[in-house]
Amino acid sequence: MLATSPSTADVIREFWKDSAQWACLQKMFREAATNARQSDTTSLKHKLHYLLADPLQSLVPKITEGGSNKTQESETGPVPTAAATTALKALMKAKTVDGKKNAHTAGQYPSCFYSEGSYDPRDPSKGLFRSPFLIRVARHIWTTPTTAFDDSGKVPKNCKARAHAQLTWEGEMTGYICGQARTVISTSDWTSKDGAYNYERMFKSAIKLFEKKDDAWVTDTLAFYQRPGIWVPRRLRRR
Structure with missing residues (x-):
């Protein structure tokens, strides 16, 4: 933020002079972050087609794009069988169908986070965070939803990447898109847990993977997102 607007430092210093005002500024930042995150979650809620290898394919049964929840239109295709429903309920309780424990650990990520x-x-760690699904979520958030399937590397004038002058992909950004992507494939909204799956542990474990800046995997993964056509080139292109 200071890099984008250096004069912001003077504003922060004024708030720092009074403890009550400083608390007010902190509250404003928290609310702004929450609103931005909720906006991303809402706009991604029904984007399950981002999971598809071929964007021209369609989900069966279709997931409606209206309303507050992900609902199925049964007339367009089959509904889940009783066995599938049972398996899903067991999964949400971190158990297998036969009742055995199957708890998720911090280092486990959904298969849709891996390249095919x-x-x-x-x-x-092989192929982790390189799936088309995560790439589309990253574009959706940072370079507008219209670029989700666009691999040209061009970036619209009005997008978050430009607004925040965020030209380089960071490990923290990976953790954030993982949380948003995991919410896309859930029936629940943003939360700290989805059944037995812990979002906070997932986020922290993802961030931890990027702590060793000189690690070959870290370098390669960050460079992967920086490639033209994946996310945003180091020098933003104009349409």
């Missing part, structure tokens, strides 16, 4: 066919149990 890349997951290797011997090397769980």
Whole structure:
């Protein structure tokens, strides 16, 4: 923020002079962050087609785009079977269908966070955070929803990347899009937990992966998002 608007430092110093005003400024920042996050969650709520390998495909049954919840239109296709419903309920309780414990750990991520066919149990970091799904969520948030499927590397004039002068992909941004992406595939809204799945642990574990700046995986992953056509080129292009 200071890099974008250096004069903001003078405003912050004025608030710092009075403890009550400083508390007020902190509250304003928290509310602004919450509103921005909720706006992202709402705009992504029905974007389940971001999961599809082919954007021209459609989900069956169709997920409606209206209302506050993700609902199915049964007339467009089959509804979940009783067995599928049972399995889903067991999953939400961190159990298998036969009742065995199947708790998620901080280092476990949904398969849709991996590039297709890349997951290797011997090397769980291979292909992690490189799925088309996460890339589309990243574009949706930072370079507007209209660019979600656009791999040209061009960026609209009015987008968050330009507004915040955010030209470089950071590890914290990866943690954020993971939280938003996980909410897309959930029936619930933004929350600290979804059944037994802990969003806070997932976010912190993702951030921790990027702490070693000189690590080869960290360098390669950040460079991957920085490539033209993935997220935003280092020098933003104009349409």
